[in-house]
């Protein structure tokens with residue numbers, strides 16, 4: 001049984017405060033931490049900071065720590081850690097605010113993950129297996145990694161408006177080979193950037209992607225294509241972008257020069273212009289996934305763009321789509337991040353209005369393991385893809401790797417193949433694959449359709 005829950009403030013990969021929890025049972029201590037909100041924090045709905053106080057630039061989490069050590073610990077003492085749903089309900093009962101603004105979703109999640117780890121230990125099974133039991137399925141599928149190789153947006157100081165360019169080694173035979181392909185491509189990309197722009201352009205952004213001072217999306221994609229080519233993985237690696245367009249939406253327009261001191265005035269785009277830009281990119285590059293192409297509240301263009309994708313499907317496949325609801329027939333996956341905020345109500349609206357067809361699952365936005373699993377189920381029921389995601393300011397907790405396997409998500413986004421907080425997730429997946437042996441299945445071509 002749970003005997004005590006203790007929290008402390010630690011620092012995340014950006015040097016900002018994060019919550020770490022030690023959950024004591026009568027047998028052992030289980031540690032977990034959860035990332036804080038993303039960048040920029042202004043739009044954050046997912047963490048509680050001690051904003052009135054000036055410590056750590058008003059980002060301290062001491063109030064959350066106090067709540068966990070007091071109210072949360074009292075509520076959980078005596079509970080069986082295997083009963084994840086009851087534990088999560090007890091935590092939720094302490095924070096009834098819609099966006100978890102009292103305890104904070106990040107703080108709640110740290111407790112919930114620590115309990116999940118304790119539950120697995122109590123059952124004497126690996127964490128991913130315990131999660132699969134909670135989902136109600138068996139788990140043997142390793143996700144396709146969406147590996148960040150170029151950073152821009154609010155995650156880097158260059159002039160690239162979009163936040164990330166990622167590579168998806170869909171053609172790998174297993175997860176280990178996927179990481180090898182990702183790592184080799186990453187290193188070739190570094191050489192190419194060095195040769196073209198000089199050594200000081202090889203600095204990296206918040207997710208570990210290179211951040212050369214480029215300003216156009218095509219320039220970034222060309223660099224990545226050249227790296228894939230040099231690594232010899234043409235056709236076996238596909239591309240994805242996270243536009244994170246909420247960050248450059250001004251009024252109802254999109255400012256592609258939002259970080260530039262000198263603006264040409266040529267790059268202030270309407271939603272329709274953005275649709276054209278994305279469609280053009282899709283016709284020129286092997287792009288298979290675009291995350292958050294519009295502002296979080298731009299339901300209109302999100303819908304228009306996703307529907308346009310559906311219209312390009314050949315008639316035979318369209319009939320198959322109508323019969324099966326399987327979105328994966330579409331050439332492109334449109335992923336909702338802040339459009340959805342991992343919030344069941346927003347996911348429901350997006351399913352009904354057809355505004356995207358995949359979920360970025362950020363567990364620290366929902367607050368508990370149970371709700372994260374529910375969000376995966378909700379997305380899978382709609383035949384969506386699911387991309388389990390890290391945060392741009394993250395900790396060394398590798399929980400999302402086990403979550404991606406346990407919930408058979410099919411996709412995981414954990415940054416570049418460098419930096420400790422990213423590799424802790426990818427390395428955990430390498431261990432899990434080793435543990436599976438011949439039982440393990442790499443999602444590969446089925447990255448969008450693995451069933452939870």
Ligand code: PGA
Pocket residue numbers: 037038039040207242337389390391392393413
């Ligand atoms: P975040 O985004 O800044 O909200 O953590 C991370 C991501 O989308 O990769």
